[in-house]
Amino acid sequence: MAQPTKTAPKNAPKKRPIPTKRSPVVNGEKGKPAYPGAEDDVKVTALKLAPGKLSPEMEAYFKKCDEKLGFIPNVLKAFAFDNGKLEAFVEYRQQLVQNAETLSKLEIEMIATAVSSQNRCFYCITAHGNGVRALGDPVLGEMMVQNYRAARLSKRQRAMLDFAVKLTIEPWKVEEEDRETLRRAGFTDRDIWDIASVAAFYNMTNRLASATDMRPNSVYHGQAR
Amino acid sequence: MAQPTKTAPKNAPKKRPIPTKRSPVVNGEKGKPAYPGAEDDVKVTALKLAPGKLSPEMEAYFKKCDEKLGFIPNVLKAFAFDNGKLEAFVEYRQQLVQNAETLSKLEIEMIATAVSSQNRCFYCITAHGNGVRALGDPVLGEMMVQNYRAARLSKRQRAMLDFAVKLTIEPWKVEEEDRETLRRAGFTDRDIWDIASVAAFYNMTNRLASATDMRPNSVYHGQAR
Amino acid sequence: MAQPTKTAPKNAPKKRPIPTKRSPVVNGEKGKPAYPGAEDDVKVTALKLAPGKLSPEMEAYFKKCDEKLGFIPNVLKAFAFDNGKLEAFVEYRQQLVQNAETLSKLEIEMIATAVSSQNRCFYCITAHGNGVRALGDPVLGEMMVQNYRAARLSKRQRAMLDFAVKLTIEPWKVEEEDRETLRRAGFTDRDIWDIASVAAFYNMTNRLASATDMRPNSVYHGQAR
Amino acid sequence: MAQPTKTAPKNAPKKRPIPTKRSPVVNGEKGKPAYPGAEDDVKVTALKLAPGKLSPEMEAYFKKCDEKLGFIPNVLKAFAFDNGKLEAFVEYRQQLVQNAETLSKLEIEMIATAVSSQNRCFYCITAHGNGVRALGDPVLGEMMVQNYRAARLSKRQRAMLDFAVKLTIEPWKVEEEDRETLRRAGFTDRDIWDIASVAAFYNMTNRLASATDMRPNSVYHGQAR
Amino acid sequence: MAQPTKTAPKNAPKKRPIPTKRSPVVNGEKGKPAYPGAEDDVKVTALKLAPGKLSPEMEAYFKKCDEKLGFIPNVLKAFAFDNGKLEAFVEYRQQLVQNAETLSKLEIEMIATAVSSQNRCFYCITAHGNGVRALGDPVLGEMMVQNYRAARLSKRQRAMLDFAVKLTIEPWKVEEEDRETLRRAGFTDRDIWDIASVAAFYNMTNRLASATDMRPNSVYHGQAR
């Protein structure tokens, strides 16, 4: 007779110590990582780029991230080899993603995660899946990561994700009919810009992350579960 | 100046109460689910199939699952409308998946998750992603869910997953050269059977789950993180 | 002036002797196979797996196949290296494929063939194309093998195959709307399970066969033409 | 206990009477076709195009086909609405397909079938699958229809089909390296032209047939099995 | 502060001298081509095929081309190694492409370009993009090359291109519904044949050109801009 599968033992020991910003100790006993994802906290990309000098503004921004999140997102560290690029990235994200007019923060994270899932980007799915979990709920986050069609969404949010995903996988087929579908779901032309802008932005970061093997801070994995 | 993104607040309140097998209470306040994924714990598929009578063996098996895992996996409940089908499923899984000769339990879960990720199956990614987290580690689990190529794997495990994924997405292109690659990575012919058998099995369950909108027990989402 | 193509000469000599279970003689004159497909009757897969001992039940089952069909299907021989796996396979197929409630045997074979055609599986297309020819008619069999859309099907059977094929090639896109289409074509929820179960099963066997280069009994090729 | 599958009964009654060119009787008893594929023998495409007047040369060619094959291939009837188009088609096929320098008639049919299989063209797979069966053997024909990779081919023929299939599904990726692979397999530049010419021709006829729902003469299905 | 991009300087010197049929001088100074595309005017394909003897008819046809166009299209030179093939090609194109009943010359070029764009064929996009520019307008030509969906087309022309492109990329999915869409857009059954015939023809030439690395006459690039 078959045995119940043991893939999820009730009392599985917590295998991963909680990483903190102060302990990026990669090597634990026997040369193994001190905790799962420990290397990702210190080796951010596959590229060897000499660290650049941060501007006072960026120094302050990093400090603020650390205070608020408890860590500095690796994507910022990845750009930090060149302060000009870093500032442009932070500002572009602010203007073209975060300054959306009516999209909620959760909706922005949903688009980011669904888009990144299509592109199978380890960095972005991890970071933004966490965003959906924290701002929405843990199960919604998982559905955005795995298959957004599994989620029970409002007509508005479904239309928003259908557009973002079509724009991701076959942008050449997006036509007026697709914009009309968004309008019928209640979105304004400005919203259409914002949805497109957010989806387009993550199509960019997905590729930058995949091209450089950018690794997410390990702390994301355990948050808001 | 841009603000640090707030997608991962340091002290985000745990939004999801721990579900237990005794409290499948879907509705909380104001008609909302009592906790994220609560509906998934009571409405297992989109199909209305009258419950069947379980054999004493299956009754015992369900009881054993409950004792060991703390819950009965929804896939078993989904099959329970017909005891003959349920028994055949449990036995087939035992023989063709769990009775692999040299593949470890973790490796079986890795194949299951990587295959299910290709097919974007909410049920199977959730259940087996949990398996990888519990038997391996939480970050490995996430990489299997998102993009197995992100993981730093041994040559053996990489070859195993490359084969399983190719078999999933373009089985018609699998040829002797692919089997030779497995042999060169240390696998026997029996192992090749086992890898194929496991990958093929989850290609089946992925489709059964997607066809019926099978929902994973909500408890999986929070385990082994 | 062009000559009529000679690809289908009126009196082409029958090139393939009728294979029988008693004459798996591979080598004919000059080291060539005794008849087309002769090797496939003796070398069932590309894997070298020592034959296992069959249970009395399985011995009886093989004998029954031989009496009824005139041969033992190679898929059974392929599983015979392990009696436990063989029994589980035969039982699973019985319960999850053959025990469909209202699907006819022909319809099951149609699904099996259309699914296997998508996956370009030599073993399964051959065996189940034969099934469609025998239970339906020879031309229907060919259309299931080549392109099921060419067949003039009832609304019911077309919906059934559209669902099975979508489930095969992009299972992640199957949603309630697809189930509703089946219901509108007259299928019950139990039928939906059965269609999904059959399609899923052959998605599994297609991959097991492709992974192992499983070869169909040569006798199939000439039957029910 | 499971029963042996009955998909291929030993003594299945021959369900399809042998069609002849003199009996395109579509309707049998109860309005059903007289035999499988009977409609295909009289309604050649989905387009209503008034029959044109054939030139004496084409009249003679049709007569020759009928004497040699026992029927007039439906593709010729489909073009017959316009004698100019018909003559151009017959001549082009003669010059660009049949006048290949070293490719054998069998190899031409193999390319035609493998290409048509990629495009899932009912007419062309049927007609040329028959060609491979008649000129090669019945099992080789089936493998060309289902998945040419299943066939045990010489290095020459495998390279030939790999090139033809790549040219069919992603022509934009064919480069000097692909031509070099053909040269290394023993083909001359003229052979490369011929392989390309044959593959290209069937990519054309596949689309003409699919666009018009061109139906193959039913007699093909039973020949050379 | 960012500088305006300099990718399109207002007074960019004309870098490419106008090629003429009398000056196929490949080598300019320092072994570089005399002008962009100069090699393409003398080395027509990657295949070394000894030139054949042209019939008087073909000699006259080449002369006529030269007088009318100012050059002989390279595709004709590519076929010229075998006069029989050349004549068959010219005649087939005349009958199956140019003898369309109601399609305008522009519409034929639009289909040719949109199809060739799907297959990313350098020769055919260049030659027929030029055709659309000359017979329609320069911007329409560019849209056919890049993405026909960007063009503001009549319902008739959009339906025509949708059919041609579907026939190109997934011919197996073309069904009666697609033909009905054409009929609703005002096309007759004869027009459907013609659209299919033109689309199919360029699916053929695209592959012949890609297989042989056929190069377009450089003069096309600068015409009708």
Place this chain on the structure above:
Amino acid sequence: MAQPTKTAPKNAPKKRPIPTKRSPVVNGEKGKPAYPGAEDDVKVTALKLAPGKLSPEMEAYFKKCDEKLGFIPNVLKAFAFDNGKLEAFVEYRQQLVQNAETLSKLEIEMIATAVSSQNRCFYCITAHGNGVRALGDPVLGEMMVQNYRAARLSKRQRAMLDFAVKLTIEPWKVEEEDRETLRRAGFTDRDIWDIASVAAFYNMTNRLASATDMRPNSVYHGQAR
């Protein structure tokens, strides 16, 4: 006998008047556009977004563009509804595209065009195809638009485009091996960042343009031919 195709008449009248920044007159005689692409010069996207107020810096930038190029690129006008977004876009492009370390301006345009061709983006192919024509040569520009594999490139540039295109169509498959290929072609880690950054940027703009039906200035079409 066939007639020479007339798709490229020697003396085709120039149909498109040269558009200037001072004459965005859309309507010519009979309500038709004054010249091909005339609407594109005045209706930049499909979205109705009220114009925003430009900062003095952006005013100056627009003026500079006009002086240098003779027009203001439509992408800038499209962003101009929000000065913050416009500035962020211009600065990001400057930092992440134009500030590449060793990539030449031509190489940046080549990546932009090859990437945009994969995404079939009318705006970006037009603008950057022009860039390649102006900085490289007209034929190179056409090859980047149509199929970059047709170009005879240095090992360096071919590796660069292979990476950029792979990153565009299947970013999830980019691994260390791909970076190694770039390094072997002579690129530094900083160059890898730059190539990735440029390719990623145009994957973003392609989607923003497709989502909003952004139209290129008509003047691009005729430049540097």
